[in-house]
Amino acid sequence: WHILEANAYMNKKQCGTLYENIIDETAYVDETLRIDGYLKIGKNSKIGKNVYIKGNVIIGDNTIIDNGVLIEDCCVIGNNCTIQNHCKVGALTTIGHDCIVEHTAEVSGSVIMDKNYLYHHMEFFGICGERCDLGAGTICGTLRFDDGLTTHNINGRKENAGNYSNATFLGDYTRTGVGVIFLPGATVGTNCVVGAGSIINKKVKSNTLIYPKQELVEKEWSYKKYGW
Numbered sequence: 019w020h021i022l023e024a025n026a027y028m029n030k031k032q033c034g035t036l037y038e039n040i041i042d043e044t045a046y047v048d049e050t051l052r053i054d055g056y057l058k059i060g061k062n063s064k065i066g067k068n069v070y071i072k073g074n075v076i077i078g079d080n081t082i083i084d085n086g087v088l089i090e091d092c093c094v095i096g097n098n099c100t101i102q103n104h105c106k107v108g109a110l111t112t113i114g115h116d117c118i119v120e121h122t123a124e125v126s127g128s129v130i131m132d133k134n135y136l137y138h139h140m141e142f143f144g145i146c147g148e149r150c151d152l153g154a155g156t157i158c159g160t161l162r163f164d165d166g167l168t169t170h171n172i173n174g175r176k177e178n179a180g181n182y183s184n185a186t187f188l189g190d191y192t193r194t195g196v197g198v199i200f201l202p203g204a205t206v207g208t209n210c211v212v213g214a215g216s217i218i219n220k221k222v223k224s225n226t227l228i229y230p231k232q233e234l235v236e237k238e239w240s241y242k243k244y245g246w
Contacts, residue, residue: 019182019183019185019187021129021145022127022128022129022144022145022182022185023181023182025110025112025129026092026110026127029092029093029094029110029111029112030092030110032076032094033073033074033075033076033091033092033093033094034074034092036055036056036057036058036074036076037056038056039056039057039058040056040057040058040059041057041058041059042059042060042061042062042063042079044061044062045059045060045061045062045063045064045065046063046064046065047059047064047065048065048066048067048069050067050068050069051065051069051070051071052069052070052071053070053071054071054072054073055071055072055073055074055075055091056074057071057074057075057077058075058076058077059076059077059081060077060078060079060080060081060097061079061080062079062080063077063078063079063080063081063082063083064081064082064083064084065077065083065084066082066083066084066085066102067084067085067086068085068086069083069084069085069086069087069088069089070087070088070089071089072088072089072090072091073089073090073091073092073093073109074091074092075089075091075092075093075094075095076093076094076095077095078095078096078097078098078099078115079097079098080097080098081095081096081097081098081099081100081101082099082100082101082102083095083101083102084101084102084103085102085103085104086103086104087101087102087103087104087105087106087107088105088106088107089101089106089107090106090107090108090109090111091109091110092109092110093107093108093109093110093111093112093113094111094112094113095107095112095113096113096114096115096116096117096132097115097116098115098116099113099115099116099117099118099119100117100118100119100120101113101117101118101119102119102120102121103120103121103122104121104122105119105120105121105122105123105124105125106123106124106125106126107119107125108124108125108126108127108128108143109126109127110127111125111126111127111128111129111130112128112129112130113125113130114130114131114132114133114134114148115132115133116132116133117130117132117133117134117135117136118134118135118136118137119136120136120137120138121137121138121139122138122139122140123136123137123138123139123140123141123142124140124141124142125141125142125143126141126142126143127143127185128142128143128144128145128146128185129144129145129146130142130146131145131146131147131148131190132148132149133148133149134146134148134149134150134151134152135150135151135152136152137152137153137154138153138154138155139154139155140152140153140154140155140156140157141156141157141158142156142158142186143158143160143184143185143186144158144182144185144186144187144188145185145186145187145188146188147188147189147190147191147192147208148190148191149190149191150188150190150191150192150193151193151194152193152194152198153193153194153195153196153197153198153214154196154197155196155197155198156194156197156198156199156200157198157199157200158185158186158199158200158204159184159199159200159201159202160184160185160202183202183203184202184203185203186200186203186204186205186206187204187205187206188206189206189207189208189209189210189224190208190209191208191209191210192206192207192208192209192210192211192212193210193211193212194211194212194216195211195212195213195214195215195216195229196214196215197214197215198212198213198214198215198216198217198218199216199217199218200218201217201218201219204218204219204220204221204222205221205222206218206221206222206226207221207222207223207224207225207226208224208225209224209225210222210224210225210226210227210228211226211227211228211229212228212229213227213228213229213230214229215229215230215232216228216229216230217230
């Protein structure tokens, strides 16, 4: 969570220096862009139709932002990224290089490191290590029923991470299946696979495959049950 704290500080500092738009001559910004702040955008990058930037934002080179994307204040997006199709990048988020954030995905107050893939109707809050692939419907719980903060055990010592206690922390080279739910404060190590439908409420060690075991009930059924 110290990474998230440092990220929030640096994003505010970098974006706070923008007092005018700085648009590289090779960049393209569509006339439908709505912006409530200032934009810095690098070489050969593109902002397409119906994008809303709600604050000051920094975008690197060769990056595409297109089709109804919402980007909130103090976000930094790297090079060679594709962010499109009605996804949301929440305030204080950093997205590294070579990342894809796709259809209705939401990233909020997070650090998304290089070469990550976030697709299809999902929500992430926390740290996502390099080269992770998050399956459709992957969701992070951020609010406990007791409104409390998750206590983390670090080398046998209990620690409270303040505003980021309930974030999710994923290591490098981790993949999730469809419909994975991370409960507040979940931690997954490097080189892991979290199988479809898993509900993770603990620390998962590195080099682990974890998935749910279910019992199915099978009965006879036909259209005659409803008289069709």
